[in-house]
Amino acid sequence: MQEKGTISIHTENIFPIIKKFLYSDNEIFLRELVSNAVDATQKVKRLSSLGQFNGELGDLKVSVSVDAEAKTITISDMGIGMTAEEIKKYINQIAFSGATEFMEKFKEAKDANEIIGRFGLGFYSAFMVADKVEIQTLSYQDGAAPARWICDGSTEFEITEGNRTERGSDIILYVNAESEEFLAEDKLQQILDKYAKFLPVPVKFGMRTEHVEDGVDEEGKTNYKEVEVDNIINNTTPIWTKAPGELNDEDYLNFYRELYPFAEDPLFWIHLNVDYPFNLTGVLYFPKLKNDFDFQRNKIKLFSRQVFITDEVKDIVPEFLMLLHGVIDSPDIPLNVSRSFLQADGNVKKINNYITRKVADKLSELYKNDRKSFEEKWSDIGVFVKYGMISEEKFYEKAVDFVLLENTKKELFTLEEYKQKTAGLQTDKNGTQIYLYTNNPDKQDAFIQSANKKDYDVLVMNHPLDNHFISHLERKLDKISLKRVDADIIDRLIEKDDAPATVLTEDQVKTVKEIFEGAISKANMEVTIESLHPEELPVAVTMDEFMRRMKEMSQMGGGGGMNFYGAIPERYKVAVNGNHKLISRILESSDVSVQKELARQAFDLALLSQGMLTGADLTAFVNRSVSLI
């Protein structure tokens, strides 16, 4: 048997194109060939279970080996093999049935995955690293003859009788000069670890030494001996292929440690398992987040039938869940098409929604079943929940029941509980309920104490995400407004009808204002005289809530019109409590310089309590204080 032929009459030589365009991603040749070997192995298993193949299955592993001297890489399997006819059909024709289209389209293709998947060129990816590819194969079919196919990367191929005596195939790559790096065992091991670690059929790569028990010596101590065993690089039944009922916590934790050897243990996990209307399995873990806004992305690995595809799951997993770790396996995700297509793909949308719902359900279940442990985890999961509420309406609808707010006393409330807690007392004269918050309890302590004096509660919102979360809540919640506790004096933040009467006459108000303006003499400080409770501080320095939020957003890169706010110099309000004893003392003094000194001292104290007194102003304050003592 010998046959020579031309691979396709329709096309120019396709191989240089494959080599040239796919070069950057050329390691995937191994993924493709090992996957083909696994497919062939699973097919023979299936045929056997269906009674259509009655021979011995034998040791069904796939083996990858290198011969550094001959410069070959061989991928062997004991799968169904191919007859010469099948080689012609599957290798020659099938791959090239789309070749004309390929020739037209390859220019648009952006990466190797796209070309290979779309045109069924898995096998031909071998030519990315090989000058010559040989197949030695023997079909499982009764009476089949071994066949050999060889092709040197031109459009010419040759089929002759082969030398394989056992069922299955060897794919032998004669590695080209530019790709010799792939002859290094380390390199191949690394690629196999990446793509083949969880393939469903054992993949052998060389041998390794194991120490096994070997009887006992005279003293009763166990003897060990070294034995050479197959180096199986994969775990064929990773946990996502199992039913949740078969698994315990330790299994999930062990798998997590296997995936992320250096990470801290996760908080909890979700086992995904759906087969209609799309097929998807996986396990998603909630990691312990670092305190900073540390978005560790690319931690979810995407598989298709246990073959690793990518860790860029951007369009499949909702943005806010990119913080999660774990694996997703779905044969229904179109892996090989372009980004824009992926976004429009109906399955991808459904998968996205499904994952969002599962995560929301899991959180809701944790909250309902064990509020205490949910609260303990809140500092870690709060970010997910808030981020999810901001970015996914569907998630918001569910999370609104279990999102927690924390106050300065470290008590946690649901939105509903907090609404009840602050109703009435923190409702202003217009009927708007005001939630006070601090983003820095230490620095804003004086303001928090002022609020607490009135029995007002103060929330802690000190995560970078909280700015957005606050705006989002305000948009969603009716008649509720959030104000930072230092945005104004407390009686202005929550305005009531029963404001205390002022003890100053109109003239006195004018005088006090002038004294303070003279003492402060800073253009960005606007002095107002307020009638507050006498026990409130004599002076408070505040920045308007709106202005501050705008400036913060521009700092976070709000873009567009936001830059405008970033450029405006910071402006503060200096609220002087006209009802405070100090003000009467100032008015009583007839010495202008004493008046000025007292005013300045009160102003500096306000700055000091907020950590705003620095440099020469601080030195002057210290000197003045010393002389006052």
Ligand SMILES: Nc1ncnc2c1ncn2[C@@H]1O[C@H](COP(=O)(O)OP(=O)(O)OP(=O)(O)O)[C@@H](O)[C@H]1O
């Ligand atoms: N090791 C093998 N054993 C038996 N048949 C094989 C083997 N490798 C390839 N084939 C046959 O050759 C065909 C073409 O393989 P190729 O990798 O090009 O495409 P595919 O596997 O069908 O699709 P894709 O790789 O794009 O998912 C396979 O469908 C299979 O029938």
